[in-house]
Amino acid sequence: MKAIAVEPGAGTPQVVERPLPEPQSGEVLIRTLRVGIDGTDHEVIAGAYGETPAGQDRLILGHEAVGVVEDANGTDLAEGTVVAPTVRRPPNGSNPYFEAGEPDMAPEGQYLECGIVGADGFMAEYFTARPKYLVSVPRELAEQGILVEPLSVTEKGIEHAIASRSAFDWRPESALVLGNGSLGLLTLAVFKEVLDYERTYCLGRRDRPDPTLDIIDKLGSTYIDSRETPMADIPTVYEGIDIIYEATGYAKHAFETVEALAPNGVGALLGVPDDWTFEINGGHLHRELVLHNKALVGSVNSNRDHFAAAVKTLGQLPEWFTDDLITDVYELEELEAAFKTDDTTIKTAVEFSRI
Numbered sequence: 072m073k074a075i076a077v078e079p080g081a082g083t084p085q086v087v088e089r090p091l092p093e094p095q096s097g098e099v100l101i102r103t104l105r106v107g108i109d110g111t112d113h114e115v116i117a118g119a120y121g122e123t124p125a126g127q128d129r130l131i132l133g134h135e136a137v138g139v140v141e142d143a144n145g146t147d148l149a150e151g152t153v154v155a156p157t158v159r160r161p162p163n164g165s166n167p168y169f170e171a172g173e174p175d176m177a178p179e180g181q182y183l184e185c186g187i188v189g190a191d192g193f194m195a196e197y198f199t200a201r202p203k204y205l206v207s208v209p210r211e212l213a214e215q216g217i218l219v220e221p222l223s224v225t226e227k228g229i230e231h232a233i234a235s236r237s238a239f240d241w242r243p244e245s246a247l248v249l250g251n252g253s254l255g256l257l258t259l260a261v262f263k264e265v266l267d268y269e270r271t272y273c274l275g276r277r278d279r280p281d282p283t284l285d286i287i288d289k290l291g292s293t294y295i296d297s298r299e300t301p302m303a304d305i306p307t308v309y310e311g312i313d314i315i316y317e318a319t320g321y322a323k324h325a326f327e328t329v330e331a332l333a334p335n336g337v338g339a340l341l342g343v344p345d346d347w348t349f350e351i352n353g354g355h356l357h358r359e360l361v362l363h364n365k366a367l368v369g370s371v372n373s374n375r376d377h378f379a380a381a382v383k384t385l386g387q388l389p390e391w392f393t394d395d396l397i398t399d400v401y402e403l404e405e406l407e408a409a410f411k412t413d414d415t416t417i418k419t420a421v422e423f424s425r426i
Contacts, residue, residue: 073403074195075421076129080118084132086406094199100142101154101205103423105400106194107135107217108409109253115187116410119345122188133194134158134186137208137216139426146202153212153426154205155219155382156193157375158184175227175372184372196423206378210426212385215393217420218257222381223373224341225258225316229266230377232314232339235366241335243313244269247295247305249328250318250342251275251283253418256396258316263290265387272309274302282417286395302327312336322347325367329356334363341370 072091077084094100112132115121123130140152148154159174159182168177186192208216236243246262248255251273262268271292277284287294293309300308302324311333317324320342328338359365373381385393399419401409409421 072196074131074191075133075403075406076131076191076194077116078129079115079121079123082116082118084116084406084410086403087129089131089195092197092199094142094144096144097146098199098201099140099144099146099148099205101138101156101198101200102141103136103138103193103196103198104153104213104425105137105217105420105422106133106192107220107418107420108133109135109221109418111187113410113412120188124189124191127191130186131191131193131195132186133192133421134184135217135220135420136193136198137213137219138193138198139213141197148202148205153208153210153216155208155216155378156185156198156200157204157206157223157373157378158187158220159372160185160190160204162189172376173374175374175377194421194423203375206375206382208382209386212382213426215385215397217397217418218385218393219378219381220373221254221257222261222384223377224254224370225261226377226380226384227373228316228339228341228368228370229258229261229314231368231370232316232337232366235337235368236335239335241313243336245271245310245313245333247272247274247312247315247331248318249274249315249321249324251277251287251294252318253396254341255316255318256283256286256417258318259287259292260290260388260392261384262314262316263292264389264392265384270310272305272312277414282395282398282415286392286417289391289395303330305331306333315339317342320344323349326351326356328367329359329365332359332363332365335365336363337366337368339368339370343371 183190315338322344
């Protein structure tokens with residue numbers, strides 16, 4: 072079968088031939104429909120991080136997948152079921168995090184990540200998985216199924232942020248998303264279209280015309296250009312924000328979030344920055360957190376429950392939104408174009424087959 076693989080850091084994904092996987096006992100064989108491409112894929116290609124499976128010199132890319140069960144192999148899943156796979160797998164057998172159904176809470180070294188760390192991903196014509204690592208997707212959502220994984224990350228981030236405010240009567244009305252990439256726009260749509268926040272904002276650094284800004288406008292949200300309005304000025308120019316979702320990986324945003332929050336507000340940090348040393352007024356930030364009951368939570372990955380919630384959320388998003396978000400879908404032969412980035416591209420995918 073054909074697959075898209077890379078030597079992390081080599082800079083060029085390539086189409087390779089791999090044997091058709093045979094499902095082991097308790098596994099199903101899945102025919103891949105589409106696999107999304109995101110910033111993590113580009114970082115693995117560039118060598119920012121990523122690890123090949125043991126004994127291999129290449130890693131099959133892809134962690135945002137949707138496929139259809141080709142061979143149920145005696146499991147309870149019906150052949151023809153559309154599914155999205157979760158990302159993390161246990162290394163060398165199970166561990167307490169996987170046994171509890173919370174692999175997303177496992178520390179480094181206690182998980183593998185398909186297409187990222189130590190396990191092949193889903194950019195192949197077929198892959199295998201146990202049913203407990205799959206969630207069903209309605210057939211009518213198959214073409215948008217690549218959005219289940221990133222939506223699951225948002226589901227977890229928001230869940231943990233709200234949980235941090237559960238000790239008191241907290242009624243948020245405003246939300247700010249930092250970053251207008253595909254994950255930021257997905258999260259903005261969740262706040263606006265699913266959670267029904269009254270006032271939603273998105274921070275970025277782009278000039279019009281721009282397709283991401285068009286989406287922000289169509290959602291009825293407010294675009295904040297950080298070159299004109301720094302984070303610290305947001306409470307004065309707009310308002311203090313109840314919940315801030317950071318999806319930029321820009322290290323200063325973690326601290327600037329404290330400034331932009333309203334009293335009792337919470338910031339969810341999901342970006343992964345490089346090392347960066349800079350000065351901050353630690354005393355001021357500490358006082359803000361304490362005297363105004365503010366909070367910051369970090370969040371990474373997601374578990375099966377978040378994937379199931381993401382499927383439900385996907386079905387609630389407007390059709391125009393997913394159509395505008397997924398800007399290009401490429402055939403396997405168009406590999407080079409699929410991984411290109413430019414100002415007109417928001418979200419791309421590689422299509423391996425159709426239902």
